[in-house]
Amino acid sequence: MSTDMEDRLAAALQARAELVQSAELGHPALPEPAAPRWRRPAVVALVAAATVAAVLVPLAFLGHHTSERPLPNNVPLPPDHVPSSRFPAPVPKTTRALSGDVDGDGHPDQIRLVGRTLTVTLAADPGHELTYRSQDFAGLVGLADIGGPGRAVFVSTHDLVEGAELQAIALRQGALQLVLLHEPQGSRSIGVVPGYETSWITPEGVAMTGQLDPMQTGERHLAVKVSRVEGRAGRPVISPVGRWCWDVVMQDVPAPCPAGVDNAFDPGPHGSLPPLLPRTGVADAISPNETWREGSTALHLVESSVHATSSVNQAYNVVGTIDGHPVSAHAGTWQVGLMKRFVDLGHGVRGVATISLDNDNANSGWTWHLLPFVDDRLVSPSVSDTLYPGVSNVVAHGKGHAGETWIGPDGQVFTSVALGDQGYVELFQWQVTDASGRALEAVDLGEVCMDAYWGTYGTCTS
């Protein structure tokens, strides 16, 4: 450690922090308490009474809370984004003619799309046509309030690589103009993009948009982070509404999740799956110089007697007592942590878990070391079935396929390997092959749909 290093670090942190200025922040108001609004009694009762779709829910009940999952808000589609075949691919329903109040005089105006030209004939001035032309116009979607005197016409365009953008065209200063929708991070339009976003207009004239939750997407059931467009101080603002569910077979558009439903995967039973969530992960490990105590067990991490020239190569042992018996075993190298609970390794064997980075490559991910406690001592088992060849004692994430390892609520150790779509994983459970604890194997529990953020999982039906 050097003073120079500390100074450089402090300066870098200060420089980064100062890039965030108060005037640029969203959320100008103190938030409401963090209870999901759709689970509050009034809303639950409302949802129970409403039998079908979101459009039947009075919008007065839609809130602006922010306790939802931090979805990749406002992140453009990745360049290599390929919609999964599992995702539904909604397309906006369009027409070539509509009627509605564009100028706010209370009388329906006539709206047509002729070729690529949007034409509005005001009831107040039938002899005069207002026009707006765009090469990308493909069809009329509907009219919605966006905070002006009349309603805006939403026009579907084809200027996205895939899907459609819904552009708002409104009457401003006597002419039709494109209006961008505001949100804290900037301005944007809304759209319908398979596997990513859906948008619609309610019969009451509210433009809605929803980001599909990448972690909960089934062939039929999806979770959607829904926002609505509303007028504030005369300008259109995209405001968060909440997490809704979407049964694409039964519902044209997303709706508040039915009472008690927290799983938007295609329905799948837990079946014979062991309890997977909530989980204990690497963030719950203790560091060297801390001690985990539980009954007559006290364990901590110490540097191995073989001192390395660099901290990166320094090995650590887990030492102490288990049930009063002195124990010691290799715990890993660099960034070593000790999980503060026993793990269940099957065959009546419990053990201790440590984590480490184990080499000087910070991007390689954590390696888990599972140490069975057998015959009053810790055993370093061989791995008879490795997920990631080349990594000792298995269970790393960051190698090969994206994987994640954790301890379930009953102490079992699981590794999930991501399949093609987010939320769909191949699940493995780590067990000793027999009561001697000398060998570990990864038992394949099959494909599981899991969302740790919402604490929900089950078998997948697709």
Add this chain to the structure above:
Amino acid sequence: MPVTAGRTLTEHDLGELYAAHRLQLVRLAVLLVDDRGQAEDVVQDAFAGLAAKGGRLREPDAALAYLRKAVVNRSRSVLRRRRTARGYVPPRGLEDARPDERALLAEEHREILAALDRLAPRQREVLVLRYWSGLSENEIAETLDISGGAVKSTASRALDQLEALLRKDEA
């Protein structure tokens, strides 16, 4: 904001806390999660959590400490979830900061922040709380739920590793 000991937090107290400390807490979260939007959500959630339990906070004077702890914990959750969703959401390290933000940082600062990004989450938390928030060892220990000794050793090792990573990058 002066919250008088012995009484519960009122909505007014919370409003004052929000006005006085939101920016610093968002900056803290940005340093932990490297993403402004998520940092704002983290802080908003922390205040929402405090609002939900405002009247029941055992020590109203500790409201700021509670918020700081909530921000650290929620930032940790963001990082955990980001790992889970890595296949969908590109990792948002410094390289994913807004282009104008990148351009505003000096090369030396960028290097250090990139190295900081490669440390273990707890090491990063300790360094940020110590060298940016300016917290004492006891305050860091309280925020992270670890011992004072662990704060000291974690900071020391984290600085060593930061230095090693920078040397390695330079080589």
